[in-house]
Amino acid sequence: MHRVVALALDEVVAFDLAIPAQIFGSTAPEYGFEVCGPRRRVTSDTGFAIAVERGLEALADADTVIVPGVGEAALPFHRASLRALRAAHARGARVASICTGAFVLAAAGLLDGRHATTHWAYADRLATEFPSVSVDPNVLYVDEGDVLTSAGLAAGIDLCLHIVRTDRGAEVANAVARHLVVPPHRDGGQAQFVDRPVASLPQRRLEPTREWMLDRLAHPLAVAEMARHAGYSERSFARHFRAETGATPLQWLLAQRVLLARRLLETTDLTVDEIAREVGFGAAVTLRLHLKRLVGTTPTAYRRTFRGTRVAA
């Protein structure tokens, strides 16, 4: 049982807190979830009160600590909370933030010299207040291994799914996503928002083409063909694709191939070479390369870790 503990400070963003509560507290299997904080009762950013079951001592035996966003009034933070966070991290716990929770991690010194992200509207401020943090406002989440940060609000869902995928594999993460009724995978590097601050309707114009690409994943697929399917020139296709997904066509395709390969490694006994061909990589070396690049591991090591993991209903 992997213990996830969320730290609820004053003016905690209710939505941010609800995400890990839903995912680790009820949807994903084999996780335990608790909410802790320096006070037994906090008022959320939207005004309703939350009963906090545990004190800061709960951080002492957490495997993963999640810090949701907090309102302006919560700054500066309780020294005891920051100390407990530092101690948890030093002990080896994985620490993650959602939205403006990154300010708490930064105040605890856990982001020094690291890449991090936060809600796009606060990115400048984070970079100004904590010059030693390398802030990237254009990604959904940043995974530094023992410290993870995510962008605003709904990006917390992407982060928590990413954590489940890391711990339990792609198959379990997909099952959780299906239960939540969200798309199974947005890559961390995806832009938080595209072109306009207020996204207008047609963000799914290329969806049929993406579906078509998924169907033909096993075959070689050139950008020129994709553009033709979408009815655009290559140049315009690339522009629209990036605007909708945050990724270039090839990046997206490679990510989907790796994702499918992960599922096959988890759920089948096909050889690495067979899987490589099955997902559209010409040979096993190519799969190895991209799996290493995107997940940081080798096919056999990945299979050893995740083969046979049970899937949530």
Add this chain to the structure above:
DNA sequence: ACTTCCTTCCGCCATT
């Protein structure tokens, strides 16, 4: 790991 060949991506800019 290195090299070669090929594709992809993106800024620039004229055109619609």
Add this chain to the structure above:
DNA sequence: TTAATGGCGGAAGGAA
């Protein structure tokens, strides 16, 4: 005038 389009060239990056 603004917004979208698509061709071009060079640099980056993928495949073998």
